[in-house]
Amino acid sequence: MGSKTSRGPRLLAIATAAVLAVGVSACSSSKSSSAAGSSGKSGGSFTYWSMWRQDEPQAKVIQAAITQFTADTGIKVDVQWTGRDVAKKIGPAMAAGKAPDMWDEGEDVVYGAAAQNGNAKDLSAVLDMTIPNDNEKVSDAIPSKYWDSLPKDPSGGQHWIVPYEASTAGIFYNTADPGVSAAMASQPATWDDFINVCQALKAKNEPCLASEGEDSWTNGLWFDYLLNAAGVNFNDLAGDKTGAAWDNPAVLKAAQQVEQLVKGGYIIPTYTQTKYPAQQTNWAGGKAGFLMNGNWVTAEVAKQIPSTWKYGFMLPPGATQPDSMIFGFALTKNAKHVSQAEQFMAYFLQKKTLSGISTQADNITPRTDIPAPPELATVQKTLDAPKLRLTFDGVAGDWTTKVWNQNYLDFWHGQIDAATFISKMKSAQVSFWKSQS
Amino acid sequence: MSTATIQDSSRARRSRGGSAPRPPVGAAPLERSRRRMFWAFTAPAVLVYFVLFLVPVGYAAWTSLYKWDGIGPKKWKGLKNYQTLWQDPTFRHSLTNTLKILIVGGVLTFAFAFALMLILREMNRKLFARSVLFFPCLVNAMVFGIAAGILFSPTGPVDKILEALGWSHPPQWLATQHLSTMILGTLIWTATGYYSAILMAAVDQIPEYLYEAAELDGANAFQRFRHVTLPMCWDVISVCAVLWTVSSVKIFELILMYGGSSGSQPPAGSWNTAMYVYTEAFPTASTPQLGLATAAALVSLFMVIIFTVVLRRLLRRDPIEY
Numbered sequence: 134m135g136s137k138t139s140r141g142p143r144l145l146a147i148a149t150a151a152v153l154a155v156g157v158s159a160c161s162s163s164k165s166s167s168a169a170g171s172s173g174k175s176g177g178s179f180t181y182w183s184m185w186r187q188d189e190p191q192a193k194v195i196q197a198a199i200t201q202f203t204a205d206t207g208i209k210v211d212v213q214w215t216g217r218d219v220a221k222k223i224g225p226a227m228a229a230g231k232a233p234d235m236w237d238e239g240e241d242v243v244y245g246a247a248a249q250n251g252n253a254k255d256l257s258a259v260l261d262m263t264i265p266n267d268n269e270k271v272s273d274a275i276p277s278k279y280w281d282s283l284p285k286d287p288s289g290g291q292h293w294i295v296p297y298e299a300s301t302a303g304i305f306y307n308t309a310d311p312g313v314s315a316a317m318a319s320q321p322a323t324w325d326d327f328i329n330v331c332q333a334l335k336a337k338n339e340p341c342l343a344s345e346g347e348d349s350w351t352n353g354l355w356f357d358y359l360l361n362a363a364g365v366n367f368n369d370l371a372g373d374k375t376g377a378a379w380d381n382p383a384v385l386k387a388a389q390q391v392e393q394l395v396k397g398g399y400i401i402p403t404y405t406q407t408k409y410p411a412q413q414t415n416w417a418g419g420k421a422g423f424l425m426n427g428n429w430v431t432a433e434v435a436k437q438i439p440s441t442w443k444y445g446f447m448l449p450p451g452a453t454q455p456d457s458m459i460f461g462f463a464l465t466k467n468a469k470h471v472s473q474a475e476q477f478m479a480y481f482l483q484k485k486t487l488s489g490i491s492t493q494a495d496n497i498t499p500r501t502d503i504p505a506p507p508e509l510a511t512v513q514k515t516l517d518a519p520k521l522r523l524t525f526d527g528v529a530g531d532w533t534t535k536v537w538n539q540n541y542l543d544f545w546h547g548q549i550d551a552a553t554f555i556s557k558m559k560s561a562q563v564s565f566w567k568s569q570s
Numbered sequence: 571m572s573t574a575t576i577q578d579s580s581r582a583r584r585s586r587g588g589s590a591p592r593p594p595v596g597a598a599p600l601e602r603s604r605r606r607m608f609w610a611f612t613a614p615a616v617l618v619y620f621v622l623f624l625v626p627v628g629y630a631a632w633t634s635l636y637k638w639d640g641i642g643p644k645k646w647k648g649l650k651n652y653q654t655l656w657q658d659p660t661f662r663h664s665l666t667n668t669l670k671i672l673i674v675g676g677v678l679t680f681a682f683a684f685a686l687m688l689i690l691r692e693m694n695r696k697l698f699a700r701s702v703l704f705f706p707c708l709v710n711a712m713v714f715g716i717a718a719g720i721l722f723s724p725t726g727p728v729d730k731i732l733e734a735l736g737w738s739h740p741p742q743w744l745a746t747q748h749l750s751t752m753i754l755g756t757l758i759w760t761a762t763g764y765y766s767a768i769l770m771a772a773v774d775q776i777p778e779y780l781y782e783a784a785e786l787d788g789a790n791a792f793q794r795f796r797h798v799t800l801p802m803c804w805d806v807i808s809v810c811a812v813l814w815t816v817s818s819v820k821i822f823e824l825i826l827m828y829g830g831s832s833g834s835q836p837p838a839g840s841w842n843t844a845m846y847v848y849t850e851a852f853p854t855a856s857t858p859q860l861g862l863a864t865a866a867a868l869v870s871l872f873m874v875i876i877f878t879v880v881l882r883r884l885l886r887r888d889p890i891e892y
Contacts, residue, residue: 221854241855407724
């Protein structure tokens with residue numbers, strides 16, 4: 134009995150000692166690692182959540198830049214290849230105080246998830262920084278139009294993102310496709326001309342358009358561009374709390390033009406029954422003439438298209454301004470290692486580093502002195518326009534999810550006609566804004 | 571036997587109440603020690619329940635009275651979030667879908683499960699058959715979402731088989747208007763195996779002589795099910811009904827995987843309340859609305875409680891002992 138009672142405290146003492154020892158060693162190891170981190174050239178580190186998955190070419194380009202950056206400056210980058218889910222994770226992470234210093238995404242996501250509430254740091258200082266080796270300022274290397282098209286944050290600033298990839302959306306096709314070239318001698322100047330091209334293709338049993346029927350974003354681009362052609366601003370249309378903006382005859386006309394595509398039977402027949410990327414693959418296999426998408430599609434189908442393929446690109450006839458989407462770095466509101474992250478942003482914009490986005494990731498950069506990949510040369514010219522406008526004129530977020538997606542898909546699938554679409558959008562929008570007030 | 575049952579239940583009642591009248595001084599030592607042990611054994615569970623369940627629910631209820639993005643300051647809204655939910659057609663539609671899954675899905679799942687009980691009890695190799703039926707519920711919902719894109723595409727195996735059988739225009743399985751039906755179908759398919767497994771475990775406990783006696787009395791298979799199987803595992807059925815109620819309201823990954831495309835949420839027509847909560851709390855390119863999300867979650871919780879209480883009352887039967 135006596136031995137038993139004495140063993141209790143002894144065991145407790147050993148256990149306590151063990152816990153303390155582990156605790157001390159844990160503390161000491163963390164100290165030593167942070168000491169090692171600060172022993173570099175200028176030292177320090179920052180955390181970064183990327184929108185790219187590790188196996189994507191953009192991630193490889195950024196990873197190579199990070200390695201070189203650490204070697205040059207001694208600044209360590211703690212990177213997580215989060216993928217597109219970063220859009221959903223960043224808000225809760227900021228709320229929990231666990232957000233990284235830097236993250237990247239499309240400008241619509243950065244604005245919606247952070248900048249519109251003042252949760253993205255102003256990066257004007259980066260614009261004044263000199264890009265290493267190139268000896269030019271960031272604001273000289275990147276045209277200001279990319280920032281000018283952005284919505285303002287609560288403090289009135291537009292410099293809440295530093296872009297490293299630029300893109301637009303439009304109609305892609307293969308100029309070497311005999312069906313397409315027979316139907317379209319030159320790019321159509323009017324909407325009716327475009328419908329005639331579709332009709333000519335249909336007459337030869339070739340579907341005019343490929344479409345991922347489930348995707349309201351790519352298919353919605355038709356309506357977006359047709360509204361633009363009619364002089365209607367999508368953002369104003371979506372933001373009208375009374376819904377009266379939908380009564381504008383120009384809006385109905387744009388809807389009727391979209392309806393022509395649906396009712397005319399110009400879309401690949403199985404489009405409502407498949408999941409991404411089935412129809413994109415069909416298009417790359419020559420089973421439809423045109424595809425409306427962002428310019429990243431050329432990189433996505435690069436391995437599927439035949440070597441004879443030659444890219445053509447155009448905007449829907451009448452559209453006056455190309456859509457613009459930029460992808461770039463942003464800093465969270467409570468970022469601790471601002472200076473280190475900002476140094477990296479300027480570092481990544483070096484001509485030789487950023488060229489990887491074009492040469493390896495097959496996409497366009499916002500630097501005009503980096504040529505786009507050959508298949509996107511025409512697309513890059515579109516982005517040379519002096520003024521850019523955001524896709525859907527910047528509409529994103531809850532309105533898209535609750536008002537737009539379901540109604541537009543019903544319309545695009547031919548379940549409702551143009552007039553019903555307009556009236557459904559109007560009433561859904563009125564309810565939406567009522568619930569938001 | 572009956573005396574024992576009465577004694578047990580009175581003891582349980584006292585223990586559960588916690589505030590049962592103190593036994594008279596000089597009560598049996600066993601009774602006293604049992605009273606002493608009650609809190610020692612119950613306290614940890616009560617504590618865990620309180621910290622991990624009641625506190626978060628209370629915090630959610632408190633949050634549901636504010637407009638809050640999770641980062642900035644909270645703005646008092648009172649009951650306006652609930653009013654917003656009521657006015658939001660998307661939420662009303664989500665609520666309808668939740669009830670559809672709960673009721674239509676529940677009725678069909680249990681109809682299939684009962685039919686399987688009828689067959690499985692008497693078939694050869696029933697263990698193998700049960701494993702096959704149970705298998706779908708081991709598979710992650712995400713796999714179904716991804717596999718559906720391949721299986722049900724117009725060039726996929728399902729349509730090919732149907733065409734070979736002479737059905738030249740099979741349904742457009744993956745079209746958005748069929749999304750809810752496909753989700754419901756997958757749900758019933760996975761849940762049937764799960765509930766069959768639980769119900770069959772109860773059926774296995776029923777003594778064989780009851781079936782033999784029924785057979786001697788001339789009962790056919792359905793009558794044996796109706797008069798022997800069903801009453802004998804009624805308790806398990808009522809537990810399964812509650813399990814279904816609770817789990818069916820929480821489903822959302824299946825909807826997300828079936829309906830979500832590369833960049834956007836599933837179309838609002840396919841949402842249930844759980845999906846609504848998810849999109850309000852984790853939106854893709856807008857501000858989280860935690861007040862609205864928690865209000866919607868509490869409405870779901872309230873609905874589950876109501877359904878569970880009603881179900882428990884409807885399914886209450888006197889226990890059969892054997």
